[in-house]
Amino acid sequence: MLDQSTICAISTSPGIGAIAVIRLSGSESINIADTIFHSRNKNKKLAEQPANTIHFGQISFKSEVIDEVVVALFREPHSFTGEDIVEISCHGSTFIQQKILEILIENGARMALPGEFTQRAFLNGKMDLSQAEAVADVIASSNAAAHKLAINQMRGGFSKEINALRSQMLHFTAMIELELDFAEEEVEFANRKELRNLTEKIEALLRKLKNSFQLGNAIKNGIPVAIIGDTNVGKSTLLNALLNEDKAIVSDIHGTTRDVIEDVVNIHGTAFRFFDTAGIRDTKDHIENLGIERSYNKLNLATVVLLVVDMQNPYPIVKQRIDKIRKRISGDQKLIIVANKIDSGLHETIQQMEVTEINDNEKLIFIAAKKKQNLEELVELMIHSLNLDDVNQEDIIVTNSRHFEILKNAHDAIVRVLNGIDSGITGDFLAQDIRECLHYLAEITGEVGTEEVLGHIFKNFCIGK
């Protein structure tokens, strides 16, 4: 399964930079480097140098000097891939980068496939599969919240949780299988009540992990937020004010470019994906109602719904609008009722809003969008409504759709176990479901899995990692 060839790739961002790093991994990497690297001390051989050292010299080939470089030496098993690694830091012209790659290939290395360095790290036991997957997430994460989750996962947080679950299940199967050994004697070693408690605990844990994916996915790709409300209540003013908050995360670093996606914005380290749900209003026009229905459907995609109401309107109108939207909001969604224009609103409306009833998945905030009054508090509320401020590096939040699919399957299996206990089915059927559940969890950490799965995971990596 483990390819023995020595691989190479440019590991730094493509394009021109002050320096670029070319990475070489495999049993021949040091020998290959030695054929093209020449120190000022002509007798110096990289093969004779200790691990974790740096060497200055030239890359030359067929008597032509390609560049002056710094070479870093790592020796197996104490390297990222677990193999011998040579990292060549050259001047960052694309010409030099390509030339060095060419020379390495001419001397016996081959171009690495996407993610192949990380794949080798996994295959050599340097990390489990969920950690390897997190490496790609760490590289892709563009805001503080997503980065936090990815780093935690890369450092093994998720694997720890999965392993704890598995050891509980192994305890379960041990009890069941002991019972099966003595099946003819019809003894129940595994106390059914005890079993049920344990299964309930496992089910709750799996459900928690499974359900965390909605949040995890939102954090990873930006939390979908819909701003809705009648015309002229101040939706655009609010959106523009929010978009101006800490907009571009990297704008103060010269030379750092970033794809600008108009409606995704980082606010206090969390990405929000604002989307347009214009046009919700009461009308008898059939065609217009079709359009409004489409807007409502879009609303369903939002994790957070900001319903903007105008304090200049009488309370009954405001209340009617709120009630109408409430019917469209699912229990998973957070509704933030944004009472706008408190600076110029009706005294009576504001007073009545202050005592209006608020449901569990709802929040109420009074703002004046034009004067940027209470906007900071609104942002806090948006972050808080997702319990994002509770997310810390110890929390396990599933961000990977492969893990989510597996957790769903594992959860289905454990629910079958629970139902099986309640309907009094025999231990061997219980054991089968629990083994299925165990198998799924092993897929997450990569202890079981096919090459096809591996190929699928690593092909989405960038080359050089």
Next chain:
Amino acid sequence: MLDQSTICAISTSPGIGAIAVIRLSGSESINIADTIFHSRNKNKKLAEQPANTIHFGQISFKSEVIDEVVVALFREPHSFTGEDIVEISCHGSTFIQQKILEILIENGARMALPGEFTQRAFLNGKMDLSQAEAVADVIASSNAAAHKLAINQMRGGFSKEINALRSQMLHFTAMIELELDFAEEEVEFANRKELRNLTEKIEALLRKLKNSFQLGNAIKNGIPVAIIGDTNVGKSTLLNALLNEDKAIVSDIHGTTRDVIEDVVNIHGTAFRFFDTAGIRDTKDHIENLGIERSYNKLNLATVVLLVVDMQNPYPIVKQRIDKIRKRISGDQKLIIVANKIDSGLHETIQQMEVTEINDNEKLIFIAAKKKQNLEELVELMIHSLNLDDVNQEDIIVTNSRHFEILKNAHDAIVRVLNGIDSGITGDFLAQDIRECLHYLAEITGEVGTEEVLGHIFKNFCIGK
């Protein structure tokens, strides 16, 4: 003059990559790194580690883990800048890159200015100014020829030539000044004939260097080539065929992007800049003639002119066209007469062309553009006509416009010396001109120069170098 602060910057290409390198240089760089870098061995301090070693650990700040990184340690004076340097290789997300920079700045480093690392290398005597300037050229060079010249210059080739010139001139001034010391006795220690020989040698060298700039500039920015000829002689066919040759230097390396400038193409490692001079034909129309005049003016920008003539036409017509263009070509330009359509041309025309007279700055080649016949030979001719194949890593070719300006001034001064000797002016006047010439050459290597010049040179660098 030398700023003592510790500077930091992202040194790799901006954007997302597998890894990124953040560079820290200055007396505090190791201490600053120690405050945010934590090895698995908690007692390990970078400050206590030997130079040129690599260390694995975490970057964390205020108890939050930012990334797992590899840190490389260089100690003054054996580093690129001549100062203590720490290079942090982190995961290449823009978020992590920016976060680590922020933390470094919070701990006492400041953002490096463009080229500041190289500027410090110069100020600390690690390289002279012309070498420092070549660092930027090495990074920017996108074809083999430009890269060859830049690497040669970075490695001190140009400085060696300049220093040889200066030592010859110092010999000259020594002779002159000895004479001045004994001025009252009216002795001529410095034999005028010997002086004249030496001055002639210096003048010839300076002229050679100065004149190499046209080629150097062409290599650096692409050799300007004009393809001209009457309509239907096969200009477009030829251009397309040439553009298809080895077009994109980096296209076979996945993930490497490159700005595509339509009319600059790398052929066999040399950049050619093809430009459009359509519309040259005989006409009596005044307006059209104005347009043709503009085309001729554009023609003057070309270093190489490819004049395509059609072998299907009678020889006198072909000859007339050639003679007409000859009048428009200056002695510095190379004219390649491309006799096209030899596969379907008139036997008589081809025969007469074979014996037609060719000037010194001209070449003649027979091709069939449509059948791609002899194209390879034409490319060879283009490269050969510039003596590009003679360019090797020992040749000194000026590519920098600052150096060119200085060399012009130095050459003017040495011409004044030559004229002075011939008109029999006194030694003190000769000495003045020779000192001026020496001063100019010192500006190239940076031994004399103002901060303003330095600022101008380094501001065009990328940050992180």
